[in-house]
Amino acid sequence: MSNGGERREKVGAALVVGGGIGGMQAALDLADAGIKVYLVESKPAIGGVMSQLDKTFPTNDCAMCTMAPRLVAIGRHKDIEVLTLTEVERIEGEPGNFTVTLRRRARFVDENVCTGCGSCVANCPVRFIPQPLDSIPPVKLAPEVQARVDQIIAEHRNRPGPLMPILQSINAVYNYFPEDVLRYVSQQLGIPLTHILRVATFYNAFSIVPRGKYIINVCMGTTCYVRGSERLMERFSDTLKIKPEETTPDMLFTLKAVRCIGCCGLAPAVMIGDTVYGKLTVKEIPGIIKKFQGANGHGQAHTG
Numbered sequence: 001m002s003n004g005g006e007r008r009e010k011v012g013a014a015l016v017v018g019g020g021i022g023g024m025q026a027a028l029d030l031a032d033a034g035i036k037v038y039l040v041e042s043k044p045a046i047g048g049v050m051s052q053l054d055k056t057f058p059t060n061d062c063a064m065c066t067m068a069p070r071l072v073a074i075g076r077h078k079d080i081e082v083l084t085l086t087e088v089e090r091i092e093g094e095p096g097n098f099t100v101t102l103r104r105r106a107r108f109v110d111e112n113v114c115t116g117c118g119s120c121v122a123n124c125p126v127r128f129i130p131q132p133l134d135s136i137p138p139v140k141l142a143p144e145v146q147a148r149v150d151q152i153i154a155e156h157r158n159r160p161g162p163l164m165p166i167l168q169s170i171n172a173v174y175n176y177f178p179e180d181v182l183r184y185v186s187q188q189l190g191i192p193l194t195h196i197l198r199v200a201t202f203y204n205a206f207s208i209v210p211r212g213k214y215i216i217n218v219c220m221g222t223t224c225y226v227r228g229s230e231r232l233m234e235r236f237s238d239t240l241k242i243k244p245e246e247t248t249p250d251m252l253f254t255l256k257a258v259r260c261i262g263c264c265g266l267a268p269a270v271m272i273g274d275t276v277y278g279k280l281t282v283k284e285i286p287g288i289i290k291k292f293q294g295a296n297g298h299g300q301a302h303t304g
């Protein structure tokens with residue numbers, strides 16, 4: 001309350017309520033302007049709805065790519081204090097000098113000790129109830145498949161973090177993860193299948209459905225999109241008679257939309273295998289497809 005000619009001193013701090021992408025950006029803008037910021041979020045972490053999205057409208061850019069730099073900047077900013085699991089209970093005062101009462105709920109984790117390694121999630125007795133191994137019938141693989149997978153597991157199982165190199169080696173052999181192979185790996189390593197599937201479905205380089213020998217990655221990131229990558233996608237789709245994410249019946253090509261392959265200066269860009277086709281035009285597409293078909297003895301590699 002102000003009375004008479006008394007003027008209260010303004011407080012050089014701001015409270016941002018809500019740690020979604022808007023709140024995060026507001027906190028960064030205020031802090032960069034030299035204002036101490038308290039960022040209040042009722043959930044256990046900032047990020048809001050955007051942290052649950054894969055892509056964002058209208059450009060289909062990767063949501064995490066938009067959010068991650070802001071998360072890091074907020075974590076490092078000396079003038080931003082993040083208050084998670086916290087709600088505003090009462091606001092008193094006037095513009096320039098508010099007093100806010102917050103209620104903070106218990107986290108049940110020692111934030112000074114937690115490194116965010118995620119091991120507690122993998123071993124959580126509430127989410128993952130270990131099943132006695134003898135209650136699950138062992139997965140049977142074809143002898144030659146089992147021999148190959150056993151060899152891969154033996155190469156990596158005694159190294160730290162063996163799952164990723166094992167998955168990479170299996171992917172190099174099959175170009176995707178057959179379900180029974182993943183079940184077998186789960187049983188051999190004693191790692192829950194749910195955890196293996198989380199890894200297997202997270203990375204673009206992995207797939208749990210069969211893919212073609214050549215994966216045509218059409219970049220639909222912002223730079224390529226504004227330079228016409230949508231037309232490239234249509235042309236690939238018309239020529240191969242498949243939609244994005246589909247594979248040709250001869251298992252030669254899989255068509256994929258990806259977000260930024262790291263060569264925006266060459267936009268619009270397409271990557272097939274290790275080869276990048278920069279500043280690509282729709283006219284060049286039939287020739288590129290014929291080249292790959294010819295190299296595999298499919299169709300006619302003639303030029304028009």
Ligand code: FES
Pocket residue numbers: 219220221222223224225259260261262263264265267269
């Ligand atoms: S947006 Fe296409 S390469 Fe970056």
